[in-house]
Amino acid sequence: MTNDDDVDALEHAVTAAMLRVFDKVQRTRKLTRDYGTGDRLTMVEAEVCHLVASVEEISPSDLADRIGVSRPAVSQALKRMRAHGLVTVEQLPDNAKARTVQVTDTGQIVASGVGEMHRQMAEAVYAGAGNNLDAFLALFTRLDTFFARVIEDSSQDEID
Numbered sequence: 245m246t247n248d249d250d251v252d253a254l255e256h257a258v259t260a261a262m263l264r265v266f267d268k269v270q271r272t273r274k275l276t277r278d279y280g281t282g283d284r285l286t287m288v289e290a291e292v293c294h295l296v297a298s299v300e301e302i303s304p305s306d307l308a309d310r311i312g313v314s315r316p317a318v319s320q321a322l323k324r325m326r327a328h329g330l331v332t333v334e335q336l337p338d339n340a341k342a343r344t345v346q347v348t349d350t351g352q353i354v355a356s357g358v359g360e361m362h363r364q365m366a367e368a369v370y371a372g373a374g375n376n377l378d379a380f381l382a383l384f385t386r387l388d389t390f391f392a393r394v395i396e397d398s399s400q401d402e403i404d
Contacts, residue, residue: 262387279357281350283328288313289321290358293330297347297355304333304343330354 268343275283279293283287298304300309308318322345325331330351336342347355 248384251349253392279354279361281328284329285325285330285354288317289330289359290323290354292318292321292325292345293347293351294358294362296331296345297352301344304345307345325351329354351393 273287276286277290278284279290285293288311292307294311295307304318305315305320307322308315311318313321322331322333326333328350329348331348332346333343334346336344370380373380
């Protein structure tokens with residue numbers, strides 16, 4: 245086996261492992277769990293609480309962009325979250341079209357639960373990674389760019 249064959253085999257193994265992880269992440273985004281309030285929430289709903297709690301002011305469309313889901317998905321999540329008393333959505337006084345999302349005290353409990361989950365993940369995944377975290381970030385940044393192009397190309401194919 246040549247060195248090129250070794251590299252090809254390693255690239256194939258890494259790609260296969262990465263795609264398995266992506267599949268599991270996608271499936272877990274749809275699962276529900278209790279983040280400390282007694283309500284069962286999807287990971288998207290919980291991540292919304294976490295993000296809203298971490299910024300002073302955010303719009304529903306900014307939420308969609310930052311968590312990587314569609315605006316209708318965020319709208320549906322916000323509707324369920326308002327029903328659970330996790331967030332409020334209010335119009336801005338100076339712009340009748342603009343809305344802002346705020347986390348409630350109950351939503352803050354969820355946000356803290358998500359923060360704990362992030363801590364556990366960091367402990368499980370990054371322990372001992374040290375300086376490799378820069379490489380992880382670079383890898384995921386390239387993956388984000390690659391899949392954004394795949395989505396854009398796919399959307400163009402649907403239009404054509």
